[in-house]
Amino acid sequence: MKEDLHKINDIKYYGKISPFLRAQERSLNYYNKLKTLDNRFALFRLISTITLLAIVVNYAQKSSSTTIFILIILFLSFCLMTSWAHNAIQARQKKWKAIALSYNLSEARLQRDFAFITLHKSPWHDECVKTPAAHVYSSDLDIHTQLYSLLNTCSTQNGSEKLFTLLLDSGIHPEDTNTVIERSNKAQLLKSKTRLLRHFEAMRLNESFLQNYYKLNEKKQENENEESKEYSIFSNVFRIVYAFVSIFAWFIILLPAFKQFLSSGNTEAFLNPIFLYTGFLILGTLIFTPITNLAAKVSQSSKTIQEIIANLNNNETIADNLNFSFLKKSAKRQIKSLNFLLDIVSLRGNPIFWVTLHIFLPFDALVCLILQFKIKKFITKLELWENELIDFDLIASFARLASENPKSRFLTLLDRKQANDQQIECENIGHPLIATHKRICNSIKLNKNSPVVLLTGSNMAGKSTFLRTLGTNIVLANMGAPVFADKFIFPAFRLLCAIRIDDSLSDGTSYFYAEVKRLHFILNSLDDNNKNPGFFLIDEIFRGTNNKERYIGSWHIIHALFEKNSFGFISTHDLALTELDKNDKRLINMHFREHIEGEALAFDYLIKEGPCPTTNALYIMKQNGLPVP
Incomplete structure (x- = not known):
């Protein structure tokens, strides 16, 4: 540790x-x-x-x-x-x-x-x-x-x-x-x-939390089987009857034995009632096991909720705005009383406490009986609170991401109202998976007149990373999580990617065939009448085939994408494709490039307008000892 x-x-x-x-x-x-x-x-x-x-x-x-x-x-x-x-x-x-x-x-x-x-x-x-x-x-x-x-x-x-x-x-x-x-x-x-x-x-x-999780996980199937028994009429009635029998046994067996021991000091007369009552206790631990199992299951949620309540006690405004029912005053009292009872039940695992209390009162019978009625009374509310806890868990993860990353921001209502399928705009957008001090941010602005960007550039210049930057931030925005951009005016796009495509030996699928299938899926997805526009990200289009067929295939794919209700980026090493914008202004050329510092390649990872004017493949080959000019 x-x-x-x-x-x-x-x-x-x-x-x-x-x-x-x-x-x-x-x-x-x-x-x-x-x-x-x-x-x-x-x-x-x-x-x-x-x-x-x-x-x-x-x-x-x-x-x-x-x-x-x-x-x-x-x-x-x-x-x-x-x-x-x-x-x-x-x-x-x-x-x-x-x-x-x-x-x-x-x-x-x-x-x-x-x-x-x-x-x-x-x-x-x-x-x-x-x-x-x-x-x-x-x-x-x-x-x-x-x-x-x-x-x-x-x-x-x-x-x-x-x-x-x-x-x-x-x-x-x-x-x-x-x-x-x-x-x-x-x-x-x-x-x-x-x-x-x-x-x-x-x-x-916390080690205690994890130990409890593993313990519950081991008994998961058992608990699921018990759950059907916990609320059956027969089981409830039987436990109630047994609880009263245990209380009655304490009065007629253990209490008189104590009195006799205190008055006479006869230890032998005290031992027989003790053994008899101990039998009731051992049987009771088995009978009340479904209730104590349920208590352990409920306790994780109720304790977690209690932690939230404790940390928001002095922030009634935030509690009200979060609008969770478990943050209401009546619910707080109920959860507090339930947790108090669960704390007492958890002490059954302490043998000293268990023995001491049973000298004075029939602890198991009383506590488990009260707990049974308590959980039965709150069972509907508990289900609601646990569902709300899931939502709180989710927004807490988003809040923590924003808190740890000051350069990120939540989209406002105004941001989302400005977004439409006629234009997109982002300023200083960065990749969420790159550390802040290493992250290079870029800005773009596109409208419906030019919805397709052809992205060229040298190897390692940042094309693929930029495509992933856009895609990842779209996913975060659609969830309601913070985005890593100063400005992000995007509608709720459906995201269609062909960036990392794998071949499959087991299916007998080549890389090229897998890419063809993915592109076919993207085009079909953009054909449907979905209310959400599509945003496509295609990296190194048709890299798995020869120059001639790559050019022809890419040309037709690009022209097919012009007709879709979508925006998107296509990256390529085929510089011949950059000539397409001369005849069709629906295509925009952008690029990333490298420069030489001393004898080493250097990259600024900043997107620039126009086709890439440089290449570096031969330079990289030569620097790594390959026999090229």
Whole structure:
């Protein structure tokens, strides 16, 4: 853990130590202090428990039964209090460890260190990443790999699944504008709540949270089977009856035995009732297992909601504007009372607490009975709150992305109203997967009179990266996430990409045939009467065939695209295609180029108007020792 937390401490941020690393160091200091306190308290707890036990045993040999009983109760109470205090220290220790790791992950995301991000991905990450075969842009834009990893800080599996679904669908079936604007507005509100966003992500990284997740995941099938039993009339009635029997047994078996022991000191007469009542307790743990399982299942959502409520307690305006029912005052009280009960139930795992309480009252029967009625009363609300938690999880990921990337921005209502299918415009647009200090931004403006851009340029000059820049920002805009541009006036485009196309040995498909199929799909998709216009991004068109047929095929594809309700970019190395704009002004030539610095190639990665005037293939060949002139 320590190596992970210090992995990138030497990284500089604009010439200064990153604020994330400074905050991480503070968190680590808290963590180390708590770790020291934990070790000292564990030693104190061990020594004091042994000492107190020796005192109890010594006095038990020469004291009355009443004194012995009082000493035992005091000993158990001491054990209970020290156990509670120790657990509290360890809980805070785990919390600050998770917060420190969260800051470290923020730095990794800032630097786009995807190896480190992947190392600390959610345990449900791989389960959520299910990409359909031949998806029209996921592989082209690194959606299911880097972009999802950058975005996904969700603290629930359902939130992560919804985020991934949005990434795959928003470029194919853009959502209603009002839905997207509402999501953006909520995320914008949360953007400044950095403490909430930090603690929210830290929950997912907390060891206790993860242990509970794995435990629940192992019992997932069992819980699903039990769920049908939990609310059956027979099961409910049976548990109610058994709870009252347990309470009755405590009164007629255990309580009289205590009285007799205190008055006579007869230990043997006390043991038989204890064994009999213990049988009731063991049977009760089995009977109430479905309720305690449900409590464990509910607790993750309710505790997560409680964390949100705690961090928004002094921000009633934000809470009202977020418009989640779990942030209403009545819901807050209900969630607080439910969590209090769930905390008590969780203490069943502490044997000292369990034994001590059952001396005074039938703990299992009372608590599980109350919990059964409580959950049954709130079950409909719980389902609503959990669905809202998924939405909160999603907008928190968007807000965190915006907070960590000051150069990004949410599109406003005015931005979206200005967007139409007659023109597009962006200023200083950059690739979200490139770190801020390395990102080169560009600006473009196109109208319907010239909707197709032919992009030429040298190898490694930035053509493919620019195409991915446009595509990735369109996906983010369609979701309601922040875009990486100062200005982004784009309608809700359907995105159609042919950037990264793979051949398939198993299907007997060559690269060229795969590209032909993808282009055919793009043209057909632009033919339908969809209300959302299309935006196509085609990289190195027909690179898999000879010059003559590439030119003819490209010429016809470009002219077919002129007739579609769409905008788009086509990159190529075939400079002959740049002559097409002389006869048809619907085509615009743009390019990226290189220049020589000393004996090395250098690139500015800035888009320029017109066809590319330079080439560098032969130069690269020569520099790498190939026998070329």
